[in-house]
Amino acid sequence: MGPPASEQARHPLGNGVDVPSPTSGGTAHVLQGERALATFQTIDMTHKLDGGPAKTKRRRWIMGASRGMELGAQKYHMSREQLLERHVKDFLEIHSSFGQRMGDGKFKPTREEVAWMSEAAMNSGPFWDHYVPFLTALQSQASDEQFAEWGVRAAKLQIIGSYAQTELGHGSNVRGLETLATFDQKADEWVLETPTLTAIKWWPGGLGMLATHAIVYAQLWLHGKCYGVHAFMLQLRDHEHRPLPGIELGELGPKMGDNGHDSGRLRLTGVRVPRSNLLARYQWVTPDGRYEKPEAVASGPSVPLHYSSMLLTRASWVQLAGGQIAKAAMIAVRYSAVRRQGSAGAAVEGAAERQLLDYPVQRRRLLTQVASAYAVKFAARRLLGDVKALEDPHVPVAEKARRMPALGAESGTLKAMATLMAADGIEDLRRCCGGNGYLLSSGIAALSLDDLWHVTAEGDFVVLLLAAARFAVKRLSAEAISSAQAKPSLMNSVEDWMDAEKILEEFRRISAVRFADAAVAVAGAKARGCSEEDALNEAAEQLVAAAAWRGYQIFMEAFWAEATGTASGDEGAADMTPEVRVALLKLCALFGCHVAAQGGAPASLQGGMSSATAPQGFAGQARQRLCQDLRVDAVALVDAFDYEALYEASKLSDQDWSEPFQGYSAFLRPSLDVAYLQKGSLQAAASATALESPEGSLKSPSIAVSQSRL
Amino acid sequence: MGPPASEQARHPLGNGVDVPSPTSGGTAHVLQGERALATFQTIDMTHKLDGGPAKTKRRRWIMGASRGMELGAQKYHMSREQLLERHVKDFLEIHSSFGQRMGDGKFKPTREEVAWMSEAAMNSGPFWDHYVPFLTALQSQASDEQFAEWGVRAAKLQIIGSYAQTELGHGSNVRGLETLATFDQKADEWVLETPTLTAIKWWPGGLGMLATHAIVYAQLWLHGKCYGVHAFMLQLRDHEHRPLPGIELGELGPKMGDNGHDSGRLRLTGVRVPRSNLLARYQWVTPDGRYEKPEAVASGPSVPLHYSSMLLTRASWVQLAGGQIAKAAMIAVRYSAVRRQGSAGAAVEGAAERQLLDYPVQRRRLLTQVASAYAVKFAARRLLGDVKALEDPHVPVAEKARRMPALGAESGTLKAMATLMAADGIEDLRRCCGGNGYLLSSGIAALSLDDLWHVTAEGDFVVLLLAAARFAVKRLSAEAISSAQAKPSLMNSVEDWMDAEKILEEFRRISAVRFADAAVAVAGAKARGCSEEDALNEAAEQLVAAAAWRGYQIFMEAFWAEATGTASGDEGAADMTPEVRVALLKLCALFGCHVAAQGGAPASLQGGMSSATAPQGFAGQARQRLCQDLRVDAVALVDAFDYEALYEASKLSDQDWSEPFQGYSAFLRPSLDVAYLQKGSLQAAASATALESPEGSLKSPSIAVSQSRL
The missing domain is CATH 1.20.140.10 (Butyryl-CoA Dehydrogenase, subunit A, domain 3)
Incomplete structure (x- = not known):
C-alpha cells in the first residue's frame, strides 16, 4: 500500500533534507521510494514491451536520434511557422543520410521502427505524410519505372510528397470523391479538376506548405466512362517552391493541436499531367485510350488493392x-x-x-x-x-x-x-x-x-x-x-x-x-x-x-x-x-x-x-x-515504458508578455482609480521602510514566521 | 424522417439553383427545409428556455451588448497578449457605464444575467474573475466599511481584483493552504508570506497581468496560534501597474484553451498589509490582538460562511x-x-x-x-x-x-x-x-x-x-x-x-x-x-x-x-x-x-x-x-437556443504563413532535387502553352468535363 503518509508534507520548514522550502517541493525521494516497492525488475518489463533485449537496444538507438532536439515547454510558445521550420530542420538533420541509403536500397526501416520514430518525434509535422502515406502508396501502387522516378527521389528527400485523398465534402466515403481526371487523348494527358467547392482537396498533411508533389485521388474518366477513383502523381510546386499554374494551395488554419503539421487545401483548375502519371502497378491506360490491367489482377477477385497503404497507416496509428x-x-x-x-471533508483536522x-x-x-x-x-x-x-x-x-x-x-x-x-x-x-x-x-x-x-x-x-x-x-x-x-x-x-x-x-x-x-x-x-x-x-x-x-x-x-x-x-x-x-x-x-x-x-x-x-x-x-x-x-x-521525463517548467510564459501588458495604457488605465493605487503603493513603501529601521518589529518575516510556529 | 436524400448532392454540375458549384456547396436550402418539419414554433421554445417572453427580450438585450465585437475565426490567429488586449478593450467598452451605476448602487445584474453575459462573451478573459469571485467575495465577506472602500471601486472598475486561493501544491483542500498571514501587533500589520515552493499562489485569473488587487487566502496566525484560512485584501500593483515590493507575479503559460484568460502565480516575501485588510464581516482582530466574531456568528453553528461566493461560482458554471x-x-x-x-460499404454503387x-x-x-x-x-x-x-x-x-x-x-x-x-x-x-x-x-x-x-x-x-x-x-x-x-x-x-x-x-x-x-x-x-x-x-x-x-x-x-x-x-x-x-x-x-x-x-x-x-x-x-x-x-x-451562427471561414490562416514557409531556404531547399523540380515545372508550362494554341484539344477543361458526363 505504499509508504505511510509522511509528516514532512505538512511542515513547510521541515527538519531535514529534501523537505519543502522556497525552492523545493521536497519530493525528490518519492519516486525512488515507489520504485523500491515494485514486484518486478523494470528493465525486464521494458524488454517484454519491446519484444526482447535486442529490440530494446534498437528502439533506444532509434529514439536516441532526436536527443538534444527536445523543445520542452518552449514549443508551446512557438508560432505555427516556427514549429514547421523547426520540424523541417530537425527532421532533415536526422533523416538525410538514412534517406540517401534508403533511396539506394541499402536501408529500410521496419514498420515497427517507423512507429518508434513517430513516437520519439519532439515536434511532429508533415514529413510523416511524406514518408508514411505518400511513400507507402508509391511502394504499393507505382510501377517499377514510376518508383525509380518518384519513389527513389522521395526516399532521398529530393521531392516531398503529400497524400491528397480527402475533400471538403468527402471524408470516409472514398467512392464519393468529386475530383476528376479526364483523359485528353490528343494531348496524351490527364486533365485534373476540382469542379465544385466540395471537391477541393482538404486536410492532406504537408500540402499547404511543405510538399513539392502529391498523389491525387480522382475519378478516372476515359471516353465518357468513369472507371472510379485512381491515384495520379502531380507536381505542385516549382524549383523555387512556387505553386504551378492552375494549382491553388493553402493551409486550413490553427487546430486543437498538432500545429507543427500543416494541413492543406488544393484547388485544381485545368491542370494537366502526362498520361504516365497515373500510378500503374495495377492498371494503366494505353496511348490509344484503352484501360488495361495486369493478368493476375484482371483475373483475380475484385478488391481495392491500393488499400494496403491504408492498412499500414492504421497499424502505425x-x-x-x-x-x-x-x-x-x-x-x-x-x-x-x-x-x-x-x-474532502476529512474529519480529522491536521491529518x-x-x-x-x-x-x-x-x-x-x-x-x-x-x-x-x-x-x-x-x-x-x-x-x-x-x-x-x-x-x-x-x-x-x-x-x-x-x-x-x-x-x-x-x-x-x-x-x-x-x-x-x-x-x-x-x-x-x-x-x-x-x-x-x-x-x-x-x-x-x-x-x-x-x-x-x-x-x-x-x-x-x-x-x-x-x-x-x-x-x-x-x-x-x-x-x-x-x-x-x-x-x-x-x-x-x-x-x-x-x-x-x-x-x-x-x-x-x-x-x-x-x-x-x-x-x-x-x-x-x-x-x-x-x-x-x-x-x-x-x-x-x-x-x-x-x-x-x-x-x-x-x-x-x-x-x-x-x-x-x-x-x-x-x-x-x-x-x-x-x-x-x-x-x-x-x-x-x-x-x-x-x-x-x-x-x-x-x-x-x-x-x-x-x-x-x-x-x-x-x-x-x-x-x-x-x-x-x-x-x-x-x-x-x-x-518500463522507458520514456524520458516529460515535465517542463512554466517559466517560459514570461517571454510572451510585456509589462504592463499590451492594452494597459490605452484601455485599462483610463478606467482605474490611479490616485487610489498610488496612495496604496506609498503606504506599502512606508511599511517596508519602517521595517528596515531598527524599530521594525520583525527583522525577517520568514524567520519570524518560523519562530511563531515553534 | 426528413426529406428524401436528394440527387443534387451527386451531380457536381447540377441542374438548377442552389447546387454544388466551384463557389457553392449547394446547401443553402437544407436548413430551411429542416425548419419546416418542426412540430413546434421555435420562438415558443426559446421563451420556454429563457423563462418567458420578457426574459427572452432581456437576454437578447444583454447578449446584444457584444454585437459588433465578434472576432470570428480571427481570434484563433491572435497571440495571448492580443487576446487579453482585446478582452480588456471590449469588456470596458461594454461595462464602464454599467460599472459606474453598479458602484453607485443604481444597477445590479441578476445572477442569471451575469451568466448570460459570460455566455455571450466573444473572448472571455480575466474580468470574469474580477466581477464573479472577487466582487462576490467582497459582497459576502467584507465589512460595510471595507465594501465602501474596495467593493465600490471594484464595481466601477477603478481597481481590478483577482481571487488568490489555490496554490501550486494545494487545490481542492482549502484547509491545507500554506500561505501565512502572521499578525505583527507592534506594526498593527499582517505579514503575508508564501514560505515554500508549493505555497505559491497558482492559477488565479487576472493575477498574472490584469489585476491591481487580490483577495489572498492565508492561514491566520495570531500570537503563535493558527485560526485557519482567512481572506486578506492585498494591493498587487502600483499606479503604473508595477508589482509592489515583495510581490512576484507571473503568468502560468499557454493552456489548452481559454488563452485570453491570464492565469497567474504570486510569490509573497514579507509583504505587509494593515490589520484592517482582513475581510471582516464574520470576524476581525482588535489592535491588541484579540480574534473576535459578531454575536450571531459566534453563537451559531460552525459553518464556513465565506463559501457562499463558491456556491455562486458553481451555479454560474x-x-x-x-x-x-x-x-x-x-x-x-x-x-x-x-x-x-x-x-460505409454501401452495396449499391451510386446510391x-x-x-x-x-x-x-x-x-x-x-x-x-x-x-x-x-x-x-x-x-x-x-x-x-x-x-x-x-x-x-x-x-x-x-x-x-x-x-x-x-x-x-x-x-x-x-x-x-x-x-x-x-x-x-x-x-x-x-x-x-x-x-x-x-x-x-x-x-x-x-x-x-x-x-x-x-x-x-x-x-x-x-x-x-x-x-x-x-x-x-x-x-x-x-x-x-x-x-x-x-x-x-x-x-x-x-x-x-x-x-x-x-x-x-x-x-x-x-x-x-x-x-x-x-x-x-x-x-x-x-x-x-x-x-x-x-x-x-x-x-x-x-x-x-x-x-x-x-x-x-x-x-x-x-x-x-x-x-x-x-x-x-x-x-x-x-x-x-x-x-x-x-x-x-x-x-x-x-x-x-x-x-x-x-x-x-x-x-x-x-x-x-x-x-x-x-x-x-x-x-x-x-x-x-x-x-x-x-x-x-x-x-x-x-x-431555439437563439445563438448566432458560429461558422467561420478558414481563409484567415494564410496570414500566418510566408511563401515559401520560413525554413524553406535554409533547411529544405538544400535537400531537394532542384533540377528535377525545374524540369517538371517547364513541362507543366509547355503543357499549358500547348493548350492556349489553336491546336489545344480542349479549350476549357471544365466544360469538357461536363460534356463528357452528359
Missing part, C-alpha cells in the same frame, strides 16, 4: 495510440505519486495528506489506463505482424486480395478502438492531474490535443466499426448465431473476473452474442421489408456495439498471448521472468474487468457520458482488488 | 455548461443536416448519400446531447433560484448556515456533473463533425477546449461528488437504507422508458439504492475495524456513483418540472404551448433513457455485464425510438 496512452499514464502516475492532498495514488477512484483511473496502454501496444504488435505478412513479395496477389477484407475489418476495428481509447484515456489521465493538466507545460495537455484528430481521420470510428461489423455479420451462419445465443456466461464470482483466461473466454462469448444480436436485428428489419442497406442502417447501434466488443476481444487475445509468452513472433518470450508474467496477468485481467465494469464501451460510444459512475458488481469488485494489488507496481509499470 | 453544450449541439446538428455521406442526421448512431449522439443541454439549462435555473434565496438579506445568518451544507452538496454535485457532461458531450459533438471539428475555425473545437478546465477547477469533479456523497450518507438512517433496498424497479417495457414521469421515479429509486449501497459499504469497512475516514475512502467508488445518480435525479426533476410547467419561479409557464410541452416531454424522457442506457440500467448493477452497449435493452430501445421521433425537431430544438 494503433502503435502510436499505445505510445501516447503510455506517455500520458507515465506523467499522471508520477504526478499522483508525488502529489498529496487532504481528503496527514495522502498521495493521490492512495485514493481508490484516482488509483483505478490511473491503473486501468496503464492496462490500456499495455493492451494497445500488444495489439499493435499483432496487427503490424499481420500487415507485414501481407507485404511479403512472395505472397501472390490473389492471396493478398483474399486476405485483405478480413484484415481490413480487423485493422479498422483496432484503429477505431485504439484511437478512441487513447483520446478518452489520455483526457481522463489529464484530468487526473487536476488543474495543472490544463497547462500545456504539463506535457499531458498537448498529448491529449495532438492525437485527437486520429479518432476521426482516415476513417471515422463509427464508420470503421460499422464497416467491420457489416463485413462480419454478412458472413455469419444461422448455426453460428444460435450457438452463440445458447452459450451461457461462466462468470459467477469476483474471482472469475480476476482470471485473465476466463475473461478472454467471456469476451469471445460476448462478442459472438453481440454479432448474433446484430444479425438478428438486420434479419428482422429485412423481414419487415427493408432493403439490405436500410436494414443495416437500422441495426447500426447493434453493429457498432458488436464491433467494439470484437475489438476488446482482440486486445485481450493479444495481451493474453504476450502475458503467457505465446505471442507469435515474440523474440523476447524466453526472457520473460516469472515476476513480469505475474504482473502482466494481473494487468491483463484488470484491462478485462475494467472494460466489463464500465459497460463495454468507451465513453465516446456511450454518447460522451463519463464513466465516473462506475458500477459495482463482480467485475467492478475485481477491478478494485486488482488495483489495490497493482498499487505497488504503479510507478514501475510506467517506468 | 452549471448555467455556462448548459450554454456551451447548447452551442456545440447547434453547430453539430446543423453540420449533420447539411453534410451528406455515403454509407444517394444520406444526411448525417439520418444515420442512427449520429442521430442518437446529437439528440442525446441536445437533451443534455436542456437538462443542464433547466437544472441551472433551479440552482440559481436556490442560491438567490440564500442571498436574501432578510434570511438570518443562522438560517443561512443551516441551509448551506445541503446546498453545498447539491451545488457541488451539479457543478461536477454539468461540467463533466459539458466536457464529454461537447467533445463527442465535436467528433460528430468529423475532421473539420478539429479545426479551430469550426468554432466547436474551441468550445471544447475553452471549457475543459471547469471539470477540475474550483473543486475537482471526483472531490465534489465524494464530498456530496459523504454529506448524504452520514445522514442516512437504517430505515431509509432498508426501505430503499426493498423497493423494486417498475420499469418493465420500452414504453416505461419513454415515459418521463416513470423515469424520474426510477431515478429517485436508483439514487436511493446507490446511497444505501454506499452506506452499507462504509458500515462494512467500519465493522472490519476501519476508521471512519478509511471506511469512507474505501467506499469511494460507491460514494461517487451514488452522488452521480443523485445528480441525474436532479437533472430529471428540473427537466420534468419545466416540461410540465410546474417549476417554481417559471414566469413563462403560462405561455407554454402544447406543442412545446410534447416535445419537451420527449426530450426529457430521452435524457433519462440515455443515462440509463449508457451505464445505469439496474440490470448492470447486479454483477456481470452491463447493458450499456446493449441497445436492445428497454432503455436503449426507448432511446432509439425517441431519437427517430425527435428527428424532425432536431434543427428547431437547437435553433
Whole structure:
C-alpha cells in the first residue's frame, strides 16, 4: 500500500533534507521510494514491451536520434511557422543520410521502427505524410519505372510528397470523391479538376506548405466512362517552391493541436499531367485510350488493392495510440505519486495528506489506463505482424486480395478502438492531474490535443466499426448465431473476473452474442421489408456495439498471448521472468474487468457520458482488488515504458508578455482609480521602510514566521 | 424522417439553383427545409428556455451588448497578449457605464444575467474573475466599511481584483493552504508570506497581468496560534501597474484553451498589509490582538460562511455548461443536416448519400446531447433560484448556515456533473463533425477546449461528488437504507422508458439504492475495524456513483418540472404551448433513457455485464425510438437556443504563413532535387502553352468535363 503518509508534507520548514522550502517541493525521494516497492525488475518489463533485449537496444538507438532536439515547454510558445521550420530542420538533420541509403536500397526501416520514430518525434509535422502515406502508396501502387522516378527521389528527400485523398465534402466515403481526371487523348494527358467547392482537396498533411508533389485521388474518366477513383502523381510546386499554374494551395488554419503539421487545401483548375502519371502497378491506360490491367489482377477477385497503404497507416496509428496512452499514464502516475492532498471533508483536522495514488477512484483511473496502454501496444504488435505478412513479395496477389477484407475489418476495428481509447484515456489521465493538466507545460495537455484528430481521420470510428461489423455479420451462419445465443456466461464470482483466461473466454462469448444480436436485428428489419442497406442502417447501434466488443476481444487475445509468452513472433518470450508474467496477468485481467465494469464501451460510444459512475458488481469488485494489488507496481509499470521525463517548467510564459501588458495604457488605465493605487503603493513603501529601521518589529518575516510556529 | 436524400448532392454540375458549384456547396436550402418539419414554433421554445417572453427580450438585450465585437475565426490567429488586449478593450467598452451605476448602487445584474453575459462573451478573459469571485467575495465577506472602500471601486472598475486561493501544491483542500498571514501587533500589520515552493499562489485569473488587487487566502496566525484560512485584501500593483515590493507575479503559460484568460502565480516575501485588510464581516482582530466574531456568528453553528461566493461560482458554471453544450449541439446538428455521406460499404454503387442526421448512431449522439443541454439549462435555473434565496438579506445568518451544507452538496454535485457532461458531450459533438471539428475555425473545437478546465477547477469533479456523497450518507438512517433496498424497479417495457414521469421515479429509486449501497459499504469497512475516514475512502467508488445518480435525479426533476410547467419561479409557464410541452416531454424522457442506457440500467448493477452497449435493452430501445421521433425537431430544438451562427471561414490562416514557409531556404531547399523540380515545372508550362494554341484539344477543361458526363 505504499509508504505511510509522511509528516514532512505538512511542515513547510521541515527538519531535514529534501523537505519543502522556497525552492523545493521536497519530493525528490518519492519516486525512488515507489520504485523500491515494485514486484518486478523494470528493465525486464521494458524488454517484454519491446519484444526482447535486442529490440530494446534498437528502439533506444532509434529514439536516441532526436536527443538534444527536445523543445520542452518552449514549443508551446512557438508560432505555427516556427514549429514547421523547426520540424523541417530537425527532421532533415536526422533523416538525410538514412534517406540517401534508403533511396539506394541499402536501408529500410521496419514498420515497427517507423512507429518508434513517430513516437520519439519532439515536434511532429508533415514529413510523416511524406514518408508514411505518400511513400507507402508509391511502394504499393507505382510501377517499377514510376518508383525509380518518384519513389527513389522521395526516399532521398529530393521531392516531398503529400497524400491528397480527402475533400471538403468527402471524408470516409472514398467512392464519393468529386475530383476528376479526364483523359485528353490528343494531348496524351490527364486533365485534373476540382469542379465544385466540395471537391477541393482538404486536410492532406504537408500540402499547404511543405510538399513539392502529391498523389491525387480522382475519378478516372476515359471516353465518357468513369472507371472510379485512381491515384495520379502531380507536381505542385516549382524549383523555387512556387505553386504551378492552375494549382491553388493553402493551409486550413490553427487546430486543437498538432500545429507543427500543416494541413492543406488544393484547388485544381485545368491542370494537366502526362498520361504516365497515373500510378500503374495495377492498371494503366494505353496511348490509344484503352484501360488495361495486369493478368493476375484482371483475373483475380475484385478488391481495392491500393488499400494496403491504408492498412499500414492504421497499424502505425494503433502503435502510436499505445505510445501516447503510455506517455500520458507515465506523467499522471508520477504526478499522483508525488502529489498529496487532504481528503474532502476529512474529519480529522491536521491529518496527514495522502498521495493521490492512495485514493481508490484516482488509483483505478490511473491503473486501468496503464492496462490500456499495455493492451494497445500488444495489439499493435499483432496487427503490424499481420500487415507485414501481407507485404511479403512472395505472397501472390490473389492471396493478398483474399486476405485483405478480413484484415481490413480487423485493422479498422483496432484503429477505431485504439484511437478512441487513447483520446478518452489520455483526457481522463489529464484530468487526473487536476488543474495543472490544463497547462500545456504539463506535457499531458498537448498529448491529449495532438492525437485527437486520429479518432476521426482516415476513417471515422463509427464508420470503421460499422464497416467491420457489416463485413462480419454478412458472413455469419444461422448455426453460428444460435450457438452463440445458447452459450451461457461462466462468470459467477469476483474471482472469475480476476482470471485473465476466463475473461478472454467471456469476451469471445460476448462478442459472438453481440454479432448474433446484430444479425438478428438486420434479419428482422429485412423481414419487415427493408432493403439490405436500410436494414443495416437500422441495426447500426447493434453493429457498432458488436464491433467494439470484437475489438476488446482482440486486445485481450493479444495481451493474453504476450502475458503467457505465446505471442507469435515474440523474440523476447524466453526472457520473460516469472515476476513480469505475474504482473502482466494481473494487468491483463484488470484491462478485462475494467472494460466489463464500465459497460463495454468507451465513453465516446456511450454518447460522451463519463464513466465516473462506475458500477459495482463482480467485475467492478475485481477491478478494485486488482488495483489495490497493482498499487505497488504503479510507478514501475510506467517506468518500463522507458520514456524520458516529460515535465517542463512554466517559466517560459514570461517571454510572451510585456509589462504592463499590451492594452494597459490605452484601455485599462483610463478606467482605474490611479490616485487610489498610488496612495496604496506609498503606504506599502512606508511599511517596508519602517521595517528596515531598527524599530521594525520583525527583522525577517520568514524567520519570524518560523519562530511563531515553534 | 426528413426529406428524401436528394440527387443534387451527386451531380457536381447540377441542374438548377442552389447546387454544388466551384463557389457553392449547394446547401443553402437544407436548413430551411429542416425548419419546416418542426412540430413546434421555435420562438415558443426559446421563451420556454429563457423563462418567458420578457426574459427572452432581456437576454437578447444583454447578449446584444457584444454585437459588433465578434472576432470570428480571427481570434484563433491572435497571440495571448492580443487576446487579453482585446478582452480588456471590449469588456470596458461594454461595462464602464454599467460599472459606474453598479458602484453607485443604481444597477445590479441578476445572477442569471451575469451568466448570460459570460455566455455571450466573444473572448472571455480575466474580468470574469474580477466581477464573479472577487466582487462576490467582497459582497459576502467584507465589512460595510471595507465594501465602501474596495467593493465600490471594484464595481466601477477603478481597481481590478483577482481571487488568490489555490496554490501550486494545494487545490481542492482549502484547509491545507500554506500561505501565512502572521499578525505583527507592534506594526498593527499582517505579514503575508508564501514560505515554500508549493505555497505559491497558482492559477488565479487576472493575477498574472490584469489585476491591481487580490483577495489572498492565508492561514491566520495570531500570537503563535493558527485560526485557519482567512481572506486578506492585498494591493498587487502600483499606479503604473508595477508589482509592489515583495510581490512576484507571473503568468502560468499557454493552456489548452481559454488563452485570453491570464492565469497567474504570486510569490509573497514579507509583504505587509494593515490589520484592517482582513475581510471582516464574520470576524476581525482588535489592535491588541484579540480574534473576535459578531454575536450571531459566534453563537451559531460552525459553518464556513465565506463559501457562499463558491456556491455562486458553481451555479454560474452549471448555467455556462448548459450554454456551451447548447452551442456545440447547434453547430453539430446543423453540420449533420447539411453534410451528406455515403454509407460505409454501401452495396449499391451510386446510391444517394444520406444526411448525417439520418444515420442512427449520429442521430442518437446529437439528440442525446441536445437533451443534455436542456437538462443542464433547466437544472441551472433551479440552482440559481436556490442560491438567490440564500442571498436574501432578510434570511438570518443562522438560517443561512443551516441551509448551506445541503446546498453545498447539491451545488457541488451539479457543478461536477454539468461540467463533466459539458466536457464529454461537447467533445463527442465535436467528433460528430468529423475532421473539420478539429479545426479551430469550426468554432466547436474551441468550445471544447475553452471549457475543459471547469471539470477540475474550483473543486475537482471526483472531490465534489465524494464530498456530496459523504454529506448524504452520514445522514442516512437504517430505515431509509432498508426501505430503499426493498423497493423494486417498475420499469418493465420500452414504453416505461419513454415515459418521463416513470423515469424520474426510477431515478429517485436508483439514487436511493446507490446511497444505501454506499452506506452499507462504509458500515462494512467500519465493522472490519476501519476508521471512519478509511471506511469512507474505501467506499469511494460507491460514494461517487451514488452522488452521480443523485445528480441525474436532479437533472430529471428540473427537466420534468419545466416540461410540465410546474417549476417554481417559471414566469413563462403560462405561455407554454402544447406543442412545446410534447416535445419537451420527449426530450426529457430521452435524457433519462440515455443515462440509463449508457451505464445505469439496474440490470448492470447486479454483477456481470452491463447493458450499456446493449441497445436492445428497454432503455436503449426507448432511446432509439425517441431519437427517430425527435428527428424532425432536431434543427428547431437547437435553433431555439437563439445563438448566432458560429461558422467561420478558414481563409484567415494564410496570414500566418510566408511563401515559401520560413525554413524553406535554409533547411529544405538544400535537400531537394532542384533540377528535377525545374524540369517538371517547364513541362507543366509547355503543357499549358500547348493548350492556349489553336491546336489545344480542349479549350476549357471544365466544360469538357461536363460534356463528357452528359
